[in-house]
Structure formats: C-alpha cells, structure tokens
Amino acid sequence: MSEENDQIISVQGLTTRFGDHVVHEDLDLEVRRGEILAIIGGSGSGKSVLVNAILGLFEPHSGTIEIFGKEMSNASDRLAVDRRIGVMFQHGALFSSLTVRQNVEAPLIEHAELRGEWLKRVALMKIGLVGLEAEVARQQPTELSGGMSKRVSVARALALDPELLFLDEPTSGLDPIGAAEFDQLIRTLTDTLGLTVVMITHDLDSLYSICDRAAVVADRKIVEIASIPELEQSDHPWIKDFFAGRAKRAKERNC
Amino acid sequence: MKLGSRPEIFVREEQENATLVVSGDWITQNLAELPPTVSYGSSDHPEIDCSELGRIDSVGALAILTLVHRAAKIEGLPENLARLFELVDAATQGEDASEAARHPLHVRLGKVVYRAGQSIKTSARFLGKLEVSLVRSIANPSRIRPVALASSIQKAGLESLPLIAIMTFFIGAVVALIGSDLLEQLGAAELVVELVGISVLREFGVLIPAILLAGRSTSTFAAQIGAMRMNQETEAMQVMGIDLFDALVLPRFLSLLITMPLLSVIAMIAGLAGGLVASWGIMGVSPILFIERLESAVEIRHFWVGIAKVPVLAAAIAITGCRHGLAVKGDVEQLGSRVTVAVVQALFAIIFLDAAFAVLFNVFGI
Numbered sequence: 001m002s003e004e005n006d007q008i009i010s011v012q013g014l015t016t017r018f019g020d021h022v023v024h025e026d027l028d029l030e031v032r033r034g035e036i037l038a039i040i041g042g043s044g045s046g047k048s049v050l051v052n053a054i055l056g057l058f059e060p061h062s063g064t065i066e067i068f069g070k071e072m073s074n075a076s077d078r079l080a081v082d083r084r085i086g087v088m089f090q091h092g093a094l095f096s097s098l099t100v101r102q103n104v105e106a107p108l109i110e111h112a113e114l115r116g117e118w119l120k121r122v123a124l125m126k127i128g129l130v131g132l133e134a135e136v137a138r139q140q141p142t143e144l145s146g147g148m149s150k151r152v153s154v155a156r157a158l159a160l161d162p163e164l165l166f167l168d169e170p171t172s173g174l175d176p177i178g179a180a181e182f183d184q185l186i187r188t189l190t191d192t193l194g195l196t197v198v199m200i201t202h203d204l205d206s207l208y209s210i211c212d213r214a215a216v217v218a219d220r221k222i223v224e225i226a227s228i229p230e231l232e233q234s235d236h237p238w239i240k241d242f243f244a245g246r247a248k249r250a251k252e253r254n255c
Numbered sequence: 256m257k258l259g260s261r262p263e264i265f266v267r268e269e270q271e272n273a274t275l276v277v278s279g280d281w282i283t284q285n286l287a288e289l290p291p292t293v294s295y296g297s298s299d300h301p302e303i304d305c306s307e308l309g310r311i312d313s314v315g316a317l318a319i320l321t322l323v324h325r326a327a328k329i330e331g332l333p334e335n336l337a338r339l340f341e342l343v344d345a346a347t348q349g350e351d352a353s354e355a356a357r358h359p360l361h362v363r364l365g366k367v368v369y370r371a372g373q374s375i376k377t378s379a380r381f382l383g384k385l386e387v388s389l390v391r392s393i394a395n396p397s398r399i400r401p402v403a404l405a406s407s408i409q410k411a412g413l414e415s416l417p418l419i420a421i422m423t424f425f426i427g428a429v430v431a432l433i434g435s436d437l438l439e440q441l442g443a444a445e446l447v448v449e450l451v452g453i454s455v456l457r458e459f460g461v462l463i464p465a466i467l468l469a470g471r472s473t474s475t476f477a478a479q480i481g482a483m484r485m486n487q488e489t490e491a492m493q494v495m496g497i498d499l500f501d502a503l504v505l506p507r508f509l510s511l512l513i514t515m516p517l518l519s520v521i522a523m524i525a526g527l528a529g530g531l532v533a534s535w536g537i538m539g540v541s542p543i544l545f546i547e548r549l550e551s552a553v554e555i556r557h558f559w560v561g562i563a564k565v566p567v568l569a570a571a572i573a574i575t576g577c578r579h580g581l582a583v584k585g586d587v588e589q590l591g592s593r594v595t596v597a598v599v600q601a602l603f604a605i606i607f608l609d610a611a612f613a614v615l616f617n618v619f620g621i
Contacts, residue, residue, distance in 0.1 A: 096586040112314075113287040121347075125317050128346030142585045161283050161312035192335075192342045193313060 007069075008033045008164060008196045009054060014063030016046070016053055023049050025220040027063070036190055036197040036210055037225075041217030042238065047200045050217060051166055054198075055087060067164070083111055086157030090168040092149035094141035100127065100152050101137035107159040123159075130155045131185055147178045151185075158189070165190075167199035171206055179203060183210045204243075216242075260309060262290055264322060267304070275323060278307035281315025289318055305332060316343040381578045385508065388500035403506035411472045411507070412514025416521065419464045423522040426459050427451055427529030435538050444538050448545055451530030452553035460523030461561045462609060464515060465568040469601040473576035476507050477597040480580025481590045489581070499581070508573040515569035516562060523561065560621055564612050568605050575601040 009031035016023045023046040031037050041047045053060045054067070056078055068084065070077040094103050104123040108114045114122060127137055130151040141149060150170060157165060170186065171179035187210045190197050201207065207214060207228055215225040218238045224231060232243050262279040279285070303323065311319075316339050332340070358366075392398045434450040480503055483489050489499055527549070534540040579597035583590050 097588045108283070112283045114283075115287070118289050121321070122314055122317060125313070125343060125347050129313065129342070140586070158313075161314060188342070192338050194335075 006032055008067065009198070010066040011050075011054065012064050012066075014050075014053060014065065015061045016049055016058075017061050022220060024053075024060075027221050029215060029222050029225070031196060031198055032213075033196055034190075034194065035212040036186070036199065038207055038211040038214040039198065039200045039217060040202070040207070040214050040242065045217045046220070047217050048168065051168065051198070051200060055085070055166065056082075083160055084162050085164045085166065086154075086160070086162035087166045088150065088153045088157045088168060088170060090172065092141070092153040094149055094152055094156070096141050098141075099137065100132075100139050100141065100144070103141065103152060104155050104159050107156065111160055126155045126159055127152070129158065129189070131181070146173045147175075147182070150174070150182065154185075154189075158193075161193065163194070163196060165195050165197045167197060167201075169200055169202065171201065171203045176205070179205060180209070186210060261285060262315065262318070264290055264319070274304050276304045276307060277319060278309070280309035281311040281318060283312055283314040286314050286318055289321060303332075305336060308336075311336070311339070313339065313343050316340055317347065320344055320347065377582065378578060381581070382574070384500050385504055385574070388498065388505050389508075392501070392505060398501055399509070400502065400506055403502070404510055407506050407510035408514050410475070411468065411510050412518060415464075415467060415471055416518065419467055419518055419522050420525040422467065423455070423459060423463050423526040424529035426463060427455050427526035427531075428533035429529075430454055430459070431530040431533035432537060435534060439538065445540065445544075445548060447530070447534050447538065447540065448548040449552050451527065451534070452549050453557050455526035455530065456523055456553070456557040456561045458561070458609070460519050460526050461564050461568065462605070463526075464518045464522050465565075465572065465605045465609075466602065468511065468515065468518075468569075469572050469605055470598060472507075472511060473572055473597050473601040474594050476573065476576030477580040477583075477594045478590065480504075480577060481583035481593055484581065484583045485585070485587070485590060504573075504577045504581075507577055508570070511569040511573040512566055515572075516565045519562060519565045523558070556621065560616055564609065567608055567612075571604040571608060572601050575604060 007030050009029065011027065011029040014024050014027040014029075027050070029050070039047050039050065052058060054065055054072075056065075056072055065072040067081050070081055072078055072081070094100075095106065098106065101120070101123050104126050105114075105119055108119060108122060124134055124137060127134065132148065132151055132155070136144070136148065136152070141152070144152065154165075154167075154170075167186070171182055174182060183206050186197060186199075189195060190210075199206070199211075201211075211228065213225060213227050214231055215222045216231070216234075216236070216239055217223075218236070223236050224234055224239060226234075231239055234240065260279040262277075262281045262285050264275060264277050267274045267276050320340065320343060431447055431451050434447050435444065438444050438446050438450070480489075483503070489503075492499060492502060531542055531545045534545060535542055575597050579593045579600075583593050
C-alpha cells in the first residue's frame with residue numbers, strides 16, 4: 001500500500017474556537033488504515049469536539065480535514081464519505097420511535113435500498129454480529145439496558161459496512177466484564193471486517209487490550225500519538241499522571 | 256460513488272465437477288436485491304472459486320451464504336475471507352420469533368376496559384394527593400412556593416393576556432355584527448346591547464380564555480413535568496424528600512386558579528368593547544347609549560354566572576396538564592402523545608363542564 005493510502009484520516013492545522021474559548025490550535029492528527037486509535041485526554045480537553053469536527057458536525061475555524069484522501073470542506077465529497085463512516089454516539093442515539101431492527105434497517109433502506117425479506121435478513125445478521133439475540137430485534141430502545149443499546153448502536157453504525165468507525169466512550173457505564181466483552185467485540189469486528197476504529201475512551205483496560213495507538217489531547221493539541229508502551233515512557237505531566245495515577249492511587253490506599 | 260462491477264455467481268461445469276464462480280464486488284451498495292440463485296444440481300459438494308471476487312463486505316458474505324449454504328465450510332479460501340464467512344455465519348439468525356399474535360376481540364375489549372379503569376384509579380389518586388397538598392398549604396401557607404407560583408402566573412397568565420383580549424374583542428364585534436342585521440329587520444336594533452352583553456358575560460368571556468389556556472397551559476404543564484420525569488428529576492426530588500405535588504403541581508394549579516378569573520374579567524371587558532365598537536360603526540349606536548343600556552338592561556347576575564364557572568374550568572385545565580405530565584415514563588414519543596392527550600382531554604372537559612353548567616343554571620332559572 002502506498003504511503004498516501006495508508007492514512008485514512010489526516011487533520012492538519014485544525015483550529016476550533018467557541019467565542020473567545022480556543023479549543024484546538026493548529027492541531028494535527030493522522031489515523032492509519034486498519035488500526036484502532038484511542039483519543040484520550042482530560043475532561044473538557046476537546047476530544048469530542050475533535051471527533052465532531054472530523055465528522056463534519058460543525059465547521060472548524062481553520063485547518064483541513066481529509067478522510068479517504070478527500071478534502072472535507074467539499075460538500076459532495078462529504079456525502080459520499082459519510083456513507084463509508086459509522087458512528088456510535090455515547091448514549092446510543094437510537095431512534096426511540098423505532099424498534100431495534102428498524103433502527104438497524106434505517107440506513108440500509110436509506111442508502112442501499114434494500115427491501116423486504118432480504119432487508120430483514122441483513123438486519124438480523126447485523127444484530128447477531130454484535131452478539132445480540134434475535135429476540136432483541138423486536139424491542140424498543142427504551143427497553144434495553146445500557147450495554148445492549150451500545151451494541152445496537154454499533155450494529156446500526158455497521159449497517160452499511162463502513163470502513164471507518166467512530167466510537168464515543170464505548171465502555172463507559174458498562175461493568176468490567178461487559179466492557180471487556182465489548183472490547184473483544186470491537187477487536188474481532190475490526191480484524192474481520194477490515195475496519196479502522198477511532199474511539200474516545202477513558203478506560204485503561206480498553207487501551208491496553210485493544211488499542212494499537214493512542215492520541216493524547218492536551219494543551220489544545222495532540223501532544224503525543226504513539227503505542228501504549230511508548231506513552232507510558234512519556235514525560236508529559238498529564239500522560240504521566242494518567243498511566244501512573246492508578247498504580248499510585250492504589251498504593252496510597254494500601255499505606 | 257463508484258459501484259464497481261456487478262456481483263455475479265455462475266456455475267462452471269468441468270468434467271462432472273461443478274464449480275461455483277463468484278465474481279464482482281459483493282458490497283452492500285450493489286446488493287439491494289439478492290442475485291438470482293443458481294442451481295448446481297449434479298454435485299452436492301461444489302467447489303467454490305473466489306479468485307475473481309472483487310470487494311466483499313458482511314452483506315456480501317451473507318448473500319453468498321444465503322445462495323450457497325455450505326460456503327462457510329469450504330476449505331482453501333483465503334484466510335480473511337474464511338474468517339469473514341465464519342463470523343457472518345455465526346451471526347446469521349433465523350426468523351425472529353413471529354410477531355405477537357393478534358388477540359381476539361373480547362380480550363382486546365377487556366384490555367381497553369381494564370386500562371380505562373386503571374386510568375380512573377390514577378386520576379383519583381392524583382386528585383387525592385392534590386387535595387392533601389392543597390389542604391396542607393391552606394393550613395400552613397408557608398408551604399406554598401412563591402417563586403414557582405409567581406413564575407407560573409407570569410407564564411400562564413400574563414403572557415396570554417394580549418392574545419385573549421384580542422380574541423374576545425373580535426368575537427364581541429362579530430356577535431354585534433351578525434346580531435345587528437337580524438335585529439334591524441325586527442326593528443329592535445338597540446337589543447344588540449343585550450345580545451352582546453349576555454353572550455360575552457355568560458359564555459365568551461369565560462370560554463375563550465379557557466380554550467386558549469387549555470391549548471397553551473395544558474401542553475406546557477404536561478411537557479414540562481413530562482420532561483422532568485424522563486430526566487429522572489422527579490425521582491431526584493422524591494429522594495430529597497421534596498413533595499412532587501407541593502413543588503410541581505400546586506404552584507401550577509394555584510396560578511391558574513388565580514389568573515383565570517382575572518383573565519376572564521379582562522376578556523369580558525374586551526368582548527364588550529368589541530361589541531361597542533361594532534354597533535357604533537355599523538348601526539350608529541353611540542358608546543354612551545351602549546353603556547347606559549348595558550347598565551340598565553343587562554343584569555349583573557350574568558357576570559356572576561360567568562365568573563362562577565371560571566375556577567372549575569381553571570382546575571380542569573391545570574389538573575389534566577399536570578396529571579398527564581406525571582404519567583410520562585420512558586421515551587420521547589410517549590411524551591408527545593401524553594401532551595396531545597392532555598390537550599384533547601382539557602378541551603373536552605371545558606366544553607363538557609360548560610354544557611353542564613348551562614343545564615344546571617337553566618334548571619335553577621339563574
């Protein structure tokens with residue numbers, strides 16, 4: 001694969017601000033094809049804003065964002081790219097008036113024009129793909145537990161077989177066992193379907209078990225982007241605290 | 256978007272060995288419908304040749320698995336393809352359990368009756384709690400929350416005032432206009448004052464504000480309280496030991512009870528003013544004559560009849576709004592349907608109560 005093709009997302013010189021409040025200043029980010037990249041950073045450091053900017057949910061102040069090698073300020077390119085992207089929002093963002101199956105079918109009907117029995121079969125397969133039983137398909141989103149709605153949300157994000165998947169805090173609010181299962185699910189899907197995953201997370205377990213690299217957002221920039229063992233050696237104070245903090249806190253408690 | 260080549264599957268016969276050849280791009284965009292099935296009758300274990308296969312995704316894999324059931328077990332596929340087949344095959348599920356069968360008529364009827372009974376029960380419970388809260392607040396007025404009450408009075412009362420005044424003004428004018436035509440033919444043009452006076456004081460000055468508030472305040476109350484329920488704010492209040500009725504229902508209930516009589520008086524004045532302007536403009540009845548005749552010919556009891564109805568209507572509006580707001584649980588759609596039901600019920604209650612009052616006053620000759 002050529003060097004260019006290797007970068008699925010390329011953000012250059014991104015500056016975003018709300019009023020006087022500057023969130024990012026001259027931020028660069030590169031995401032490689034086939035990797036699981038975690039975006040970490042303190043609360044309010046602008047992780048979600050960065051992802052929203054990449055997704056085109058608002059117009060950044062300056063900077064260029066390229067996805068699949070296409071410049072995202074071009075509206076017609078944007079539409080074509082959107083179909084190759086799946087997003088799981090933090091709280092699922094399932095359509096509350098539709099059943100689980102209809103939620104998964106929605107993008108299939110809208111963009112791939114699937115119909116009838118075949119549509120139903122595809123939707124049920126997607127629901128099975130994220131490890132849910134067929135019985136769930138008929139339920140309403142409000143009847144689901146937190147972990148289940150996250151899975152349904154992934155099923156919907158995967159409906160059009162995207163090449164790029166965004167996950168916003170996929171394991172927040174899950175119990176450790178559920179979170180570990182979810183991590184494995186993401187890893188399996190990534191390896192098998194050839195996905196590239198960008199996830200916002202605070203979960204050290206996910207970082208160690210499935211993430212190939214992590215990008216640290218701090219001081220309005222990506223201060224470091226590297227594999228987890230490399231990050232552990234970093235001198236940046238926030239990163240040091242992030243990785244050392246847990247061990248240190250546990251030790252202090254034992255004293 | 257480039258669609259690539261069409262997904263195709265065909266049989267290549269070679270010396271009694273059938274080989275299924277899969278070619279093209281088997282991706283979602285190309286698979287709005289399943290490609291036509293192929294028959295490979297002669298051989299039960301056909302070879303599959305995926306060397307001409309272009310791109311493939313999970314829907315493509317599902318399509319191949321649907322057409323060739325054994326594809327997952329076929330040896331010698333490239334590793335990533337085998338893994339994809341395996342994953343998709345494991346995920347494929349049969350039909351979901353058939354849709355719940357429709358119940359026979361008597362069961363459905365029974366459910367409707369049961370639900371109506373439940374709804375009466377919750378209404379009764381709501382009224383009981385409201386009464387307790389009301390009596391407690393009368394005994395101990397410091398329980399009333401002044402800020403909530405004042406804000407509710409402003410939103411429900413003051414802000415609807417201009418609209419109510421304008422509406423009743425025009426209705427008073429229309430009554431005068433239509434009446435004048437008929438009364439002039441009968442040679443009793445001055446009776447228009449009685450017509451306007453009695454209809455505005457007894458009915459329009461009461462009904463128009465009530466209908467407007469039923470649309471405006473019932474929906475606001477139901478939506479506000481319903482949204483708080485969805486957001487678990489009501490639960491938070493409960494665990495803090497804050498009485499929901501004291502905090503949410505009573506201020507809204509009292510605010511309508513206080514403002515609606517005032518709104519009605521203003522509506523009556525506006526309605527009479529509308530009648531006055533119309534009869535002056537059309538029939539030349541001077542304002543002084545109109546007011547004099549109003550004083551002498553229209554008894555004050557008509558005003559009291561009208562104003563006596565107001566508290567009952569105000570209570571009906573506030574109660575339907577708050578009760579449906581508190582009944583919301585779960586999703587946004589239910590919030591919407593609850594608000595609709597609240598407004599419809601409030602409007603129905605107003606018209607029904609007004610009719611009941613009309614019959615009652617008629618019987619007692621008031």
